[in-house]
Amino acid sequence: MSLALDTADAPILEVREVAVHFSGLIAIASMSFAVPEGEIVSLIGPNGAGKTTAFNVITGFLKPTGGKVLFRGTDLTRLSSNRIAGLGVVRTFQRTSIFAGCTVFDNVLTGMHRQGKAETWGALLRLASVRAETERMRAEVAEILAFVGLSHRADELAGNLAYGEQRLLGIAIALGADPKLLLLDEPAAGLNPSETEAFMGVVQRIRDRGVTILLVEHDMRMVMTISDRVVVLNHGRIIAEGPPEVIRANPDVIQAYLGQGVKHAKG
Amino acid sequence: MTTRLLPWLFVLFMAVGPLWLGDQYILYVLTSTGIFIIGAMSLNLLLGYTGQLSLGHIAFFGIGAYTSALLSLGFDLDLGGAEPFVLGPQPVWVAFLGGILVAGLFGFLIGKLAFRVRGAYFVIVTISFAQVMRMVALNWVDLTEGPMALNNIPPLSVWLPWDGVIPLYKKEYNYLLVLAVAVVCFLVIQRLVQSRVGRALVALRENESLARSVGIDVTRYLVVATVIAAGMAGAAGGLYTHYIRIVDPDVFMFIYTVTMVIMVVTGGKGTLAGPIVGGLAFGILPEVLREVARPEVQWIIYGVAMIVVVFFLPQGIVPAVKNWFAGRRKRLAGTALGLRKETSA
């Protein structure tokens, strides 16, 4: 009980008054929200609301015009993207992003980079420690592939996978990096309903492994089913924040966003 | 098992075959081709594995050649002080290692630069780098003798139990030495690209954003690759300089970089065997053609051969052969499966 209170007090991620301007265009006006440890938090909003931009800021791919991003108290805005990943903040990309020319197995093995220590000299001398490390990592790759259900494709070139499999592989690569906080940018985009269903399961199982998840997703059924908390972004501002039931009933949200969804659902 | 032994059988064949033939001209061709293959292997590390096109790669070769030559000959340098800086002749192997080191140092600088200027700009910067080096070699006459060239460079030496230290004047020894250095370079590249470091390099080639998103410090690994590639090219330059025993500014000519790029691309960039296959093919071809055709026809045939390979095997010879074998194995497995089905039915 007290544990739950503690984690509620200290969020794993805190976005504080982040602003992003692109030469005149205001992509994010001022955005503040927090992600409690161990939860699935969804960031939703219409196209162009600034969700991907927010991800880029959190993971160091973009320096914000103002504001701070605190991960367990460390300000991420000063760090390079690979350092941020090194802390355990790992993202996936809205557009499918894989190492197309490598095998599925090597994709995940490459994703595990930060879990290895072998450097140039160790590799050249084939030190025993390096060989042991490689063995360990290969075993974990097999485990991750089984987890997302891609074991049977391990030796296939990633570029040859079907679209849905490539989306899964994107997540497997990110899992290889041993995330503490995983940011998923529209993981279910372009998937059919049964694939989306399977994806929901995967995301929930990742959370059950103790990984906190920040999710951007347009599929409202997925968002409302698996989220512990939802943050709604519109025109670069946060217009609502709360548990799914509350968000669903919020008139501003319905106006800005869900209205479209309802229309789509009916039409 | 066989695939593990095959490279060593090839090395054994290369070590024994030409010596057995005993033809001095063939040895000369193979030695200079071998030196270029080392250069091509080092270029492949950058072009094939990290995906960075450096069209100034010959600069590292030339820097290695000049540094090793100067260190082994000794030189004095008027730095504007009262006394000129004088360095006596150094042992050849010290000079050779010095060449590798200095080339590696320039590799470090170029690697750092590669992340500030990308794509076409990087290509231009690297070409200019080689051109500037050529200008320096031409005009810093006090140090390099300019177009008069550095002459009488001592050959590399080796210690043999029955002879003591002997300088390597003989073609046979030089050939074996080049082969040995090539094997070492091959092993270094093989171990590197099959390791965590190599996967980071390939990740940079395949998808830089994704690489960064999983925590790969792409800048750092690119610099590591450039330093190693430059050092190897420097070693090739050192072998060249102590073999030919004369070095002039033409060693920095653009055409040599082009030759290495051709070797890598036709053989198969991003494969271990590619530069060797492409290097042997396009290193020996001109010599074969020289026997049978007039000079202008030689170059036309050379060009056509290159275009044919690139056009029909865009991935290069090695991947094409690999795919063919894989396809055949699959077809064989397929027919076997078909047979089994028939018998079970």
Ligand SMILES: Nc1ncnc2c1ncn2[C@@H]1O[C@H](COP(=O)(O)OP(=O)(O)OP(=O)(O)O)[C@@H](O)[C@H]1O
């Ligand atoms: N690099 C950039 N330069 C200029 N403008 C940009 C850049 N990146 C994003 N934008 C703009 O910023 C705004 C927010 O874009 P963003 O990609 O963050 O939206 P999003 O919420 O992810 O939308 P979607 O649901 O379509 O993915 C858009 O108006 C977009 O055009």
Ligand SMILES: [Mg+2]
């Ligand atoms: Mg987006």
